[in-house]
Structure formats: structure tokens, C-alpha cells
Amino acid sequence: MTQRPAYLHWLDKAAITLSGFCVVHCVATIVLIGTLTSLGHFFANPLIHEIGLLCATLLGAVALGSGIMRHRRTLPVFIGVPGLALMAAALFAPHGYGEALLTILGVSLVAGAHMMNARTC
Template identity: 55%
Template sequence: MRPTMVAALAKPGRLDRIAIALSGLCIVHCLATAVVLGLLASAGGLLGAPIIHEVGLALAMILGAVALGLGVMEHGFLLPVSVGALGLGVMAGALGLPHDGSEALYTVIGVGMVALGHRLNFLAAD
């Protein structure tokens, strides 16, 4: 280090202020980490609750049946409703799988199929 930097750090109380600031940052980091992890654990428990999945599936089935059904009546193509219904079936089947990651995987696949059915429905209406 240059002599001027050493002299600047050696001023009375400067190193103490730097140490106090670092200690304060450490406390903020530790508390923030505990709070964030606590919130994530709570949110994970809430979002992982079976009722969330069951209500979500019920809403998806109602909305899918109405939107895809109206689409078939409007344009007459069965492919969108077939793809969407298969996706809803995959989502429903995923509710019975163990919570080891396979449930989430099959739910995502089912949701993707439902979204594809709605996209096909949208394109068929044009």
C-alpha cells in the first residue's frame, strides 16, 4: 500500500468505523437470510398445499371446458379440444402421484398441453 493510504487508514477511529460497518453488514445479511428463508419455507408450505392444486385443477377444467367447447361450436375442429382435454387428464392424473418431483413434471406437461389446446383453438377461430 502507498504511505498515504496507510496514513488514511491509521487515522484514529477509521478502522473501527470500517469494522463497525462490516459488522453491521454482517448482521443485516444474517437477519435478511433468516427472514427470506423463513418466508420461502412458509410460501413453499402454502403453495404446496393439496387444496391449491385441487382448486387450480378445478378452475382449469371449468375454464378449459367452456373455452375449448365454445371453440368447437364456433369452428368445428376437434383437435384443440382433444389436445386440451388430454392435458387436463394429465394434470388430474398428476394429483395422484407422489410428491417426489414426478407430480410437478406431469403437471407442467399437462399445463403445456392445455395451453397448446387453447392456442390451437385460437388459431382455428381465425
């Protein structure tokens, strides 16, 4: 019996790994779609978004405030406060595209401000 070249052994391992990923992907897709379908009404509930956005706005304000108290740099606040204002505006916007746009823009600004805070501290 002749010995196989080393690259063929590597190809077999790669093929087995890829087959395993395929099985995981198929099972995970079925489970995920089934779960999201049955929980879709929960995630689409505007109250879930409002509570989450309110908590994120309050936590963001506290974190930005404590950051400026520690490092005395105002740039994160100048970026974060408009983001918090957009997030707060999203709380009062009708549920839909406008609310989503306000939320995404606001969260993006606040996330950038938090990254500045983290680097400065």
C-alpha cells in the same frame, strides 16, 4: 469549459439506469426472498395445488368445448383432451415429482390447444 461529446452523455445515462436497476434488483431480491420464506408453507400446501389444478382442468374443458362449438375444428380438442387427462391424473397422484411431471405435460398440451382455439376463432 469544453463541451463533452454526445456519446459520453449517453454513457452517463446508461450508467445511471444500470445503477437504478441494480438498486431495484437488490431491494426486490430481499423482499422476494423474505416474502417467499414466510409464505413458503402456504405455497407448498398440496391443497393449493389441487384446487388450482381442479379449477384449471374445469376451465380448460369448458374453453375447449366452447371453441369447438364456435369453429367446428377438432384439432385443438385432440391436443387438449390428453392434456386435460394428464392434469386430472395429477389430481390423484401423490404430491411430488410424478404429480409435477403430469401437471407440466398436461398444462403444456392444454395451453397449445388454447392457442389453436384462439387463432381459429
